[in-house]
Amino acid sequence: MTDEDTLDCVVAGGGPAGMVLGYLLARAGLRVTVLEKHADFLRDFRGDTIHPSTLTLLRELGLVEDFLRLPVNRVTTLDAVVDGTRVTVADFGALPGPDAVLVLAPQWDLLDFLARRAGRLPGFRLLMSTTVERAVVERGRVVGVEVSGPDGERTLRAALTVAADGRGSRLREVTGAPPVESGVPVDVLWFHLPKPPDAPPDTLAYVGGDGLVLTIERGDRYQAGHIIAKGGFDALRAAGLPAFRDRLARVAPHLEGPARTLTDWSQVKLLSVQVNRLPQWHRPGFIAIGDAAHAMSPMFGVGVNYAVQDAVALANALALVLLRLKEARNRAADDRSGATPPDRRLAERLAGELDSALAAVQRRRERPVRRMQRLQVLGHRRIARPPRGDRFAPRWVGPVLRVVTPRLRRRVAHFVGVGFLPEHPSPLLLRSAHPADGEIE
Structure with a gap:
């Protein structure tokens, strides 16, 4: 087993959260490695909904036009048929801005797209068929991961280790407490x-x-x-x-x-539907995001959206700190005097700032996650109620829905398509490493 030079960030999991985070940090000029245990992204029955807030993120990064050239299905309204009565429950066309649409696309198309774009950045690396075995912890701090892959076992060291490998994450246990489960019937x-x-x-x-x-x-x-x-x-x-x-x-x-x-x-x-949440998403040098931190149910189809928002919030909070930490560590490594140089002391202080920023990310993202999970659990309980004969609801519900839903369509569209706390990339992340790539300079 061999050690490699310390990365700025290593990400376990090549799903939407991991790929977006890897792309954003590499775009900021950092060295990032994303680890995906499968040989490709072709897993079916994953979340296929790309929400308006995610389209807005792609637009802000200069990627949306190319993404929408893929074979996708654009949906402006969502209909449901309740006991034979058709109702429109959400009207995304009523949302402001150019991204007033829900896009249905196989998740592997989104991940392949992000992998191609991230692969153009010099600091990005994607290792497929690579399994994370365990976290490397030194003096209470996570400093990387041990992995196994086509080239055998090795250790990848990093200033920041991120678990974005879903509800079955092997890394989430390093936070020290099991997830709190919500009863899902x-x-x-x-x-x-x-x-x-x-x-x-x-x-x-x-x-x-x-x-x-x-x-x-x-x-x-x-x-x-x-x-x-x-x-x-x-x-x-x-x-x-x-x-x-x-x-x-x-x-x-x-x-x-x-x-x-x-x-x-x-x-x-x-x-098997789960709704759970880690009490603490982070520890020194480590954080879990997406389903690794908070498993969402398929209700409202928001799991991908919330995972992506976690990645954006984390990149916004950590990119500058990681860049400064990278510079300080490089200068400290060049010092051969044997003393503790100022740059080494600065690196230690910046590591403390990084850990504080991780805690701030959890505080920011946990609020919208809690609200959405609470609504998901309530929805599941309603669906799980015993039926009323051959009907889901009393006969008066259909006519009422036809009258009420026009007033609610826009609110439902915002709740589902935008969410409680949409994230936007910081100016640092909007700076492009490759202007020819069609991205914002």
Whole structure:
């Protein structure tokens, strides 16, 4: 096992949070390595929604036009069918600014896009097929990670170590306390269905007495989901696939034909829904962000958005400190007198500033996360209530929704698409290392 020169930052996890953070810090002139345990980004049934606030971030970085040239699906409204009554629950077109749209794109397209752009920056490195084994801790401070990959085992040392590797993170335990779990009474089954020739207008959700079915548009097919009671998958399997297909058709009748393509349970993937949050996201030299710090449920589709916002907030808070720390450490390393030079003392002081900034990032991001998680848990409890016969809600709810939702569409669009505390890159992060790349100088 060999040690490499100290990086400015090492990031575990090549998901949206890790890739955005790596790109932003490298753009500021820092040396960043992002570690992804898989050989590629092709994992299905991930969050596919790119929210208006994330589009605004890409616009501010000069990336949005190129991103939108990818094969994406733009959605200006979100509809739901509740007990047969169609209602528009969110109108993103009513939001201010040029990014008044929700974009549906396979997550691997977003990650490939970010990897290509970050790869043009001299300080960025992405190591695929590389697993983080454990954190390296010296005198109470996280100073890097031990990893295994195609070249064997090695140690990557860094001024800052970031866990962005999801709810199964191997690093989050270094914070010293397990996550606090919120009781979630539901799980989600994900599967693909062909879109029927006579498909109705794009619809996010169908709700009825047999539960809730999601239909996310992907060209000629749906990425579909079905909400079930927590731990209820075994009973559903025991009842058989025909009963499952009938259940889907009762909630969304136009899926009766497409559901026949489900011929084996291997086509159905179980997502065990979690909502949790670490009591403390950080310790000296380390912080967790995204699902590694706070696992979000699929409700409202905000997980990617909140992970990206964490990355922006962290880059805003840490980029300048890391740059100053890098300079001080370089000067201290050049001193061969054997004494403790001023630059070494400065590096120690800046390390303390870095740790204070990590605590400030948690304070800033924890507030919107708590609010959203609270609403997610309330929503899950409502969905998990026993049905009223063959209906999800009393008959008077449909007419009321048609009257009330026009007043709420913009508020729901802002709540879902923008969130409680959208982040914007600092001027330092807007400075481009490669003007020819089409980014802001």
